[in-house]
Structures are given as C-alpha cells and as structure tokens.
C-alpha cells in the first residue's frame with residue numbers, strides 16, 4: 001500500500017496551492033450575497049475584539065446581523081421593563097439569551113444540566129456547514145451560509161483548521177449525481193476542486209465505490225472554545241445563568257411564573273423554549289399543541305486514527321446512507337465518525353423523547369459502514385461515544401434541516417430543530433417575532 005503520510009502531504013500541497021483560488025471564489029460568493037469583506041478585515045476584527053474583552057460582538061450597535069442599529073425600527077423604549085426567561089442552555093438558548101439581553105431585556109437563562117452546551121450542542125459532528133452537505137435542500141444550504149457568516153465574523157477562533165476536505169459521491173444509492181452536485185455548488189457559489197491528487201491510490205478512499213471526489217472548503221467548530229467564550233459574553237451582558245435548574249411547573253396570569261424542580265421561582269413576560277428534543281415537555285406545561293416528531297438517539301464516535309494518519313482531512317460521502325469522518329478540533333489524530341444509518345441508535349415517532357437505558361453503542365456497525373469507503377477504518381480505535389438526540393418533525397420530508405422558530409402565544413416562543421451553526425440567525429428570528437408582538 002502506498003505511504004499514506006506522503007499522500008496526505010501531497011493532498012495538503014494541492015490544497016495549499018488551491019487555497020488562493022478558493023479564497024477568491026468565496027470572496028466573490030460573499031460579494032454576490034452583499035457581504036463585502038475587505039482583505040484583513042476579519043483578522044482586524046478578531047484582534048480588536050480580543051483586545052477589548054468588554055465589548056461583546058453580539059448585537060454591537062450597527063455592527064453585524066444582530067446589531068441594534070437598524071435605520072428605522074419599532075419603538076423599543078421601555079423594553080428594559082420586560083423580563084425574558086430562556087429555557088435551555090444549548091447553543092440556541094445561549095444565542096437567544098445574549099441577543100435579548102443586548103436588546104435591553106432582563107434575561108435569565110435556565111439549564112437543567114451542570115454546564116452550558118452539554119446537551120446535543122456538545123454531541124454533534126462539529127461541521128461548520130457552508131452548504132455542501134445539503135445538495136437537495138437549497139434552503140438549508142442558504143441558512144447554513146447565513147449562520148456561518150455570523151461565526152466567521154464574530155467567532156472566527158471557533159472555526160478550526162482544516163478548512164478543506166473531501167466530499168465524494170457514492171457510485172451506488174446516491175441521491176445526488178456528480179453533475180447535480182457540481183451544478184448545486186455552482187448555483188450556491190461554493191468552490192469545489194477536482195483534486196488532481198487521487199485519494200484512492202493513497203489509501204484514503206475506496207475510489208472504486210465512488211463516482212467522483214472533490215476538494216471542498218468547509219471547516220469545523222470547536223465547542224469547548226465556544227463554551228468558554230459564551231460564558232464570558234453572558235457575564236458581560238449581565239445575563240443571569242442558572243445551571244442545574246430544571247423547569248417543572250408553569251403558571252400564567254399577567255406574566256408567566258415558572259418553578260424549577262429545585263423550587264426556584266421565576267417570573268417573566270417572555271419565555272423562549274430552546275430545549276430541542278424536550279420541546280414538547282415545555283409546550284405541555286404551557287398547554288400548547290404538541291409537535292409530532294421522529295425522535296432519534298444518535299451516536300457520534302470519537303476515534304483515534306492510526307499512527308500514519310495524524311492529519312486526515314475531513315471526508316464525507318454523499319448522498320444517502322453513508323458516512324463521514326471529521327477532525328476533532330485541536331486534538332491531532334482524533335476524529336469524529338458518523339454514519340447516516342448506524343449512528344441513529346434508536347428512532348421512535350411521538351412527542352416525548354426518552355433516552356434508552358442502557359445506551360448500547362453501535363460502533364461495530366458504524367466501523368463496518370466506514371470500511372466500505374475508508375480503507376483505514378479497521379485501524380480506528382474508539383475513544384468514546386458522544387450521545388445525542390434529534391427531533392425531526394414528522395411533516396419534514398427529504399433533506400431539509402432548517403431551523404424553525406415558532407410563536408405560540410404572546411410571549412411564548414420556541415426554537416425548533418435546526419443546526420448549531422444557525423443559532424445566531426435563529427435568535428434574530430426570535431427577536432423579530434418579539435418586536436412584532438410587543439413593540440409595533
């Protein structure tokens with residue numbers, strides 16, 4: 001077998017050579033979307049933000065998508081009288097808490113676990129989606145691009161090398177063709193390169209099972225970094241955060257009264273339900289109609305690569321019941337493995353998610369699935385499982401994974417499903433609904 005290390009070096013060289021072209025293409029794509037970025041602007045922003053820790057990027061006036069500097073807007077005077085409770089300290093709850101606080105509301109964030117981003121937000125694949133993954137749902141791809149722009153602008157340090165990877169199209173059972181993928185990428189302004197380097201010869205991919213392989217430009221996000229950064233921002237924004245606080249009872253008079261299992265009582269005018277798989281439990285407390293879901297238990301497996309693969313690129317097989325392997329940020333030689341079928345450990349239709357006990361790992365099946373496309377799969381060593389859950393609304397068909405935001409009644413909002421990367425754009429949607437109902 002050829003030497004994989006030299007293969008990876010060759011790939012890196014190919015990628016480095018092509019970075020300029022891709023950078024230009026991305027910049028062109030951003031310009032098309034009306035997002036002009038001057039050379040060095042990102043670095044400058046990052047430096048200035050690190051130099052001024054008291055300045056929170058979220059909602060800085062006239063400075064970004066969450067900015068308070070809209071030219072004409074509703075009369076929001078008096079909103080500092082309003083109290084908001086955000087239930088759920090995942091990425092979506094934190095993003096909403098930060099934005100509402102920045103907009104002037106008094107905000108309390110309640111999380112039942114002992115830390116933030118410890119639910120599904122801490123058990124994802126870490127892909128900073130830019131669209132490649134959704135060739136059958138342009139809306140989802142667009143939402144990812146919008147969400148990613150926010151991270152690029154305000155949390156560039158959360159986005160970690162490698163910024164390039166391989167997307168390959170399976171020969172059989174793929175729902176996307178090579179031509180279809182290329183056309184989709186062109187339409188979305190997503191750069192792709194047909195690598196001159198052939199991954200098969202070097203033991204990275206079983207090319208006989210693939211129709212084509214492209215170099216794409218997509219990074220991963222670092223949840224640990226985000227957790228530390230968001231704690232700091234919450235403190236700067238004076239958001240009151242209560243961990244180990246599980247909402248258990250709700251009353252509604254003029255305002256909402258929420259009581260936690262720990263018997264803490266909270267009053268609020270506005271409640272944001274950001275509990276993801278637990279959404280219906282909260283809706284039930286409020287007497288709201290429930291949302292029928294397909295509720296899944298998911299397993300992403302953290303693995304150690306074999307010695308000769310210390311720097312694998314991220315690799316994704318499209319588009320169907322296949323697999324992918326992505327680098328674990330800042331931990332050389334560690335990867336996150338996922339299989340579209342075998343990583344779904346349980347699935348039930350219904351309203352309320354109950355995790356299986358005990359959780360039995362599907363690693364043998366996942367590894368077998370990986371081996372179909374990655375010749376080195378049998379040399380991967382499982383380190384641990386990241387257990388998550390996923391609510392897929394029963395009315396969603398196909399590949400769409402958009403983040404929905406719902407207003408149930410005046411003052412009660414839910415953030416449903418969605419992506420990690422779209423959290424800040426979802427928070428803006430919540431704010432828009434609040435503005436419409438309270439200030440116009």
Ligand SMILES: Cc1cc2nc3c(=O)[nH]c(=O)nc-3n(C[C@H](O)[C@H](O)[C@H](O)COP(=O)(O)OP(=O)(O)OC[C@H]3O[C@@H](n4cnc5c(N)ncnc54)[C@H](O)[C@@H]3O)c2cc1C
Nearest residue numbers: 088090091092112119120121125127247276418419420421
């Ligand atoms: C296997 C898998 C892989 C994924 N990969 C990616 C990816 O690569 N990229 C991407 O962008 N997205 C990915 N996603 C989607 C992403 O994980 C979710 O969109 C996002 O993390 C959901 O965040 P959240 O804040 O809504 O939910 P969570 O992170 O689950 O937060 C909800 C919080 O609510 C708390 N809570 C629940 N009930 C209560 C209560 N009664 N009182 C107080 N607190 C409560 C929970 O403890 C939890 O912390 C993936 C999802 C899965 C399942």
